Amino acid sequence: MNWTWLHRLGSPAIFYRLAGRLQRPCLALAGLLLAVGLVWGLFLAPPDYQQGDSFRILYVHVPAAFLAQSCYLLLAVAGAVGLVWRLKLADVALRAAAPIGAWMTVIALATGSLWGIPTWGTWWIWDARLTSMLVLLFLYLGVIALGQAIDHRESAARACAILALVGSVNLPIIKYSVEWWSTLHQPATFSLVERPPMPPAMWLPLLVMVLAFYLFFAGVLLQRMRLEVLRREWRSRWVRLELGEEGA
Structure with missing residues (x-):
């Protein structure tokens, strides 16, 4: 298989220009x-027949939980690409995505706790799903701290990639914890491969919110990666040309 396109896309200059066209x-x-989904989900969707209006927090909780797991999967893939093909842009993606994923995990945990108060009668319980999501947050923080603690860039990239790959074993635990163990956490509310167990008036705004969160992630990630590329390549001639500083 010809991987020339991957190395071409891995060029900092080419990526910087492409990301600039896509992020906005x-x-x-x-x-x-996000505006449509919030108004639709929080005000127009019908209340749940069991949970009433308290279920509306799922319009933030579910997209954040989805994105928290997807972002860590991106970290693992970027780590593998960096270790195998030695692409510097893979480390840029890994380091740029980690803080976003950490915040999504915090949002998922916080909204899940708020949802748990009226549903379970407590804001926290050492449920398998909640505990594995908390582990995910620690993994994100570990990647961030490891990248900042090691001064040598290549060593830091290798260490972060290995931690991201090792930590990816937590992802199937998060996904299947509800099925593997007796847990208070309800099964998946929304699936991309199965018919949602709710009327369209309830799951359509959820789908809109999921798309909004992923597009937001893509835009912020591209922006953070562009800034990181500039920070690493600021001495390069293409950066001076791109910023209009040639000859300054």
Whole structure:
């Protein structure tokens, strides 16, 4: 298989220009979908027949939980690409995505706790799903701390990649914890491969919110990666040309 395209895309200059063209549309569409999804889900969707209006927190909780897990999967893939093909841009993606994933995990845990108060009668319980999500947060923090603690860039990239790959074993635990163990956490509310167990008036705004969160992630990630590329390549001629500083 010809991997020339991967190395071409891995060029900092090419990526910087491509990301610049993509980030604004992603953020603009994310903002539009987020506004539509919030109004639709929080005010127009019908209340749940068991949980009433307290279920509406799922319109933030579920997208954040999805994104928290997907982001860590991206870290693992970027780590593998960095270790195998030695692409510097893979480490840029890993380091740029980790803080976003950590915040999504915090949002998922916080909204899950708020949801748990009226549903379970407590804000926290050492449930398998909650505990594995807490482990995910620690993994994110570990990647961030490891990258900042090691001064040598290549050593830091290797260490972060290995931690991301090792920590990825937690992802199937999060996904299947509800099925593997007796747990208070309800089964998946929303699945991309199965018909949602709720009427369209309830799951359509959830789908809009999921798309909004992922587009927001894409836009912010591209922006953070562009800044990191500039920080690493600021001495390069293409950076001076890109910023209009040639000959300054």
